[in-house]
Amino acid sequence: MRLGSAWPGVVGAVAALMAFGLARASAPPEAPPPAVAPPATPEGDAPSETLPLAQDPSTRLTLAVMVDGKGPYAFLVDTGSDRTSISRELAAILALPPGPKVIIHGSGGADPASTVVIDSLTIGNRTIRHIEAPALAAKNLGADGMLGVDVLRDMHLVMDFKALRLSSSQSRAEPIDEHTIVVRGKSRYGQLILANSKVHGVPVLVVLDSGSDLSIGNPALLKLLTGRQPAAVPQRTTRIVTATGRHLTLELDQIAEAEVGGVTIRNMPLAFAQLHTFDRFGLTRQPALLLGMDVLGLCQKVTVDLRRREATFTLN
Numbered sequence: 001m002r003l004g005s006a007w008p009g010v011v012g013a014v015a016a017l018m019a020f021g022l023a024r025a026s027a028p029p030e031a032p033p034p035a036v037a038p039p040a041t042p043e044g045d046a047p048s049e050t051l052p053l054a055q056d057p058s059t060r061l062t063l064a065v066m067v068d069g070k071g072p073y074a075f076l077v078d079t080g081s082d083r084t085s086i087s088r089e090l091a092a093i094l095a096l097p098p099g100p101k102v103i104i105h106g107s108g109g110a111d112p113a114s115t116v117v118i119d120s121l122t123i124g125n126r127t128i129r130h131i132e133a134p135a136l137a138a139k140n141l142g143a144d145g146m147l148g149v150d151v152l153r154d155m156h157l158v159m160d161f162k163a164l165r166l167s168s169s170q171s172r173a174e175p176i177d178e179h180t181i182v183v184r185g186k187s188r189y190g191q192l193i194l195a196n197s198k199v200h201g202v203p204v205l206v207v208l209d210s211g212s213d214l215s216i217g218n219p220a221l222l223k224l225l226t227g228r229q230p231a232a233v234p235q236r237t238t239r240i241v242t243a244t245g246r247h248l249t250l251e252l253d254q255i256a257e258a259e260v261g262g263v264t265i266r267n268m269p270l271a272f273a274q275l276h277t278f279d280r281f282g283l284t285r286q287p288a289l290l291l292g293m294d295v296l297g298l299c300q301k302v303t304v305d306l307r308r309r310e311a312t313f314t315l316n
Contacts, residue, residue, distance in 0.1 A: 061159055061166035062143055066122035067094060073144035077157060077166060078211025079304055080277070080290065081106075081148035082189050084121070084131055085243065087138035090145065091116045099132040107212075107275040108246030121151065123168060140245050146211060149190035152306055159210070159302045171307040179300075179316040185309055188281055192306055194291075199224055204287040207277070208304060208311060212292035214240065214271050216250065221287035222272045225255050230272060238271055248273065 064072035099115035113134040185194040236252035250271040301314040
């Protein structure tokens with residue numbers, strides 16, 4: 001899910017905190033795939049840790065992609081989108097033939113879109129054939145295109161934020177060390193949902209959304225953290241633009257304290273809205289969070305493997 005933010009400097013150091021807490025709270029999904037190593041679990045009860053909040057801009061990484069043998073072009077990786085899209089401008093330059101009309105389920109709602117047919121899309125040594133890609137405005141995508149889970153499902157993605165590099169390979173187990181925590185989840189519409197994280201002892205479902213600049217909670221999470229529903233007239237808001245060009249206003253709230261796993265987070269700004277994404281995933285009543293690049297980008301490294309339903313977070 002692509003979101004462009006008008007809110008400078010969000011969530012910040014919540015990144016490492018959320019990832020760390022999620023990993024500690026994780027449990028294996030129902031009927032896990034074979035040959036998957038068990039999740040790392042700390043010995044004994046780790047003491048709660050309080051870390052200060054920083055304000056860092058998000059960093060989104062791209063992969064070099066060849067489209068019908070031409071390029072390379074910079075495509076963003078969006079683990080929150082169910083299908084790959086391309087900018088209208090690039091589609092026109094490449095004279096891609098039109099495809100069928102489709103419905104895109106984005107953060108703001110279900111929007112009709114025209115598609116173009118990509119005969120071959122090549123990422124490294126892997127080629128995906130015949131993709132009917134929605135053609136969207138480059139200013140809303142923020143890149144030449146965006147890779148969704150239809151292309152990413154068999155890939156092992158490595159987001160190396162220390163080196164500012166993103167790489168991909170075939171689905172595989174990630175080598176881990178004492179600084180790396182393995183988190184497992186389940187798949188819904190192809191996206192990876194990390195289950196069994198807890199805030200105030202209540203389970204919170206977390207969707208990995210590398211296409212979003214912001215991390216966004218639903219109203220049920222806001223109520224859990226603050227004891228109230230979203231305000232009729234919020235005092236603090238931020239505006240976002242979706243990949244389909246919708247303009248949305250989100251409520252901002254200062255969370256006094258939240259405990260995720262063994263980590264206590266204090267004075268945390270977080271965006272809240274009942275996005276269409278939450279409705280589509282059936283996450284309206286249960287507290288849920290879209291974990292965006294503002295959070296992911298403050299880890300040293302994050303890997304995502306949709307086929308294995310697995311993510312890893314390297315904190316140091």
